[in-house]
Amino acid sequence: MRPPLTRRGFLAAGSGLTAATALPALSGCSALVAADSDPDTLVVHSQLGTTAPGSPTYLASLDRFRRENPGLKVKNLVNGDDLAQVYETSRLARKEPDVVMVNLYDKTLAWTDVGATVDVKDYLDDWGLRERVLPVALDAWTDGEGRLRAFPYFATNWPVAYNRALLDKAGVDEIPVTGDQLIAAARRLRAKGIGPVTTGGNDWTGQKLLAQIIQTFLTEDEARHVYSTGDFSGSRGAKDGIEYFVELRDAGVFVDKAQGLTSDSMTTQFNTGAAAIQSAMSSALAKVPESLARHTDVAGWPLAEGAAHDRPTILRTYTLIGFWISPNGTKKIDAIEKFLRFMYRPDTVSRFIKESGRDMALRSDTVSTDFPLVAAAQRLGDDVSQVLLPDVYVPPTATQPLITATSTSFTRGTGAAKVRAALEAAYRSA
Incomplete structure (x- = not known):
């Protein structure tokens, strides 16, 4: 490159x-x-x-x-x-x-x-x-x-889209707002042969979702520092966020082989009903078929106990x-x-x-x-908390290495320490 x-x-x-x-x-x-x-x-x-x-x-x-x-x-x-x-x-x-x-x-x-x-x-x-x-x-x-x-x-707004029909089919009565609820929903979805959260773990969509989850325990100023410097080990909040991500990943929250998927794969899985949940920016929400949009809700990403935010998060x-x-x-x-x-x-x-x-x-x-989903995302307002989109803070030479690190991170069984090391290596290669 x-x-x-x-x-x-x-x-x-x-x-x-x-x-x-x-x-x-x-x-x-x-x-x-x-x-x-x-x-x-x-x-x-x-x-x-x-x-x-x-x-x-x-x-x-x-x-x-x-x-x-x-x-x-x-x-x-x-x-x-x-x-x-x-x-x-x-x-x-x-x-x-x-x-x-x-x-x-x-x-x-x-x-x-x-x-x-x-x-x-x-x-x-x-x-x-x-x-x-x-x-x-x-x-x-x-x-x-x-x-x-x-x-x-x-x-763009970047909320989480939830297919209510698939959640209902799996016996999930409410949109998850906590990590425990998300894990429980993923298990129920898998039991019905439905993929839970789909994401492009091998491109920018997975990179953004990973960054969003890591910020669960970070304030905006702390997130700005972490993504400007790549110091994921020196921040207690960043370490907690990575551990939260690993917990969700190894509990089966993400679809199988997410580390190899792209934004196109993600969109296809959600729009065809193969997966029930996706983190979707406005352009992806606009592509959701009308028949599916009628029973899709947009909300934030579920929080863990002790989070720095008091409401589920979105990117904007x-x-x-x-x-x-x-x-x-x-x-x-x-x-x-x-x-x-x-x-x-x-x-x-x-x-x-x-x-x-x-x-x-x-x-x-x-x-x-x-x-309607784009309009619904615009109306979320105080129902969600906004986290930092790191794009303007990540050094340009670290951008592509971070996507490689993202794929590593979405590979099940990769421990939190290895995820941190992969993310920090992306900055050292810059």
Whole structure:
């Protein structure tokens, strides 16, 4: 895996990179055509445009923007999970797109610091868009130097979805709120041949659930320290959280072979009724079939005795997708202003909520009426306690090693000490 950009690495790579060496590296990706010098063509690089949640609404919005701005063309480049890598390669070749739509995670944490993207704070204020953004989202996108990395856009709630019909079939009368109740429910579900909690133990979904469970005994400040430093052994709360996770895992709470599953496996198991429970962000909740959503409840993750929280926990983040401006984009800033004013318009934002079930980092009174589980997650309020999403605190070079450590952690029989060692090793490899 190529390491994330650092100022030294970025400059070193850029100094020896010529068009002859850069273009072959780009030949398999859409960023090859990103270097459009036409001032009337805005180049946007996004994960929206194929099967990603919100893609149809995004493409329809682009068509509407083009109709309203006939003299301005928009070229939409699409990549999936490799978007950050593709963008970095195009930036090194000075052929990067003008706007990038991606989340604040892993490689992107370093972009503004190394000049791969620009601070957008002044643009936000000059264009009068600050009041459109939720204050908590602005805080999340602002780095330690006070720079606003991107224009916030998508957010997400991340509760736990419970299939009531399967719980009823197994004789589980109530949604579990304690670890003991969850273990008892898992045993009853297994006795009926139903998988209990499904999760992608081999990717980011399992990583986030593990982090959520570890935080059972951590305050927000303690969690921030643990995930910034990787010191899982020096924190009593982190050690207790890992022991709680191991207790749940070895009691059979997670589906068999969870350590090899992915987010797609998790979604399939839940949506087909093979498993009764999943930790699901908004985009996954939006995919739950209507027939299943009618008998699905959303709630928090059950607590253990002595927890630092007084209510079951959920994750929540406002950094799912933002609009980043590249150095090339500053040459077309008038076009970008038109584009972002359009994307921030209340009617455009409402379409994402109504048509795609997206949570937004912007102010809106629109409710996801066609996505009842997304709306239910928005209404959880004080019924749950929010724990820290560690993405912006984990060093970028530890992100992928942490997923490997997550798979190890979900392997039944791995003791708490070995789980701690695996998590800490991910930071040492950074």
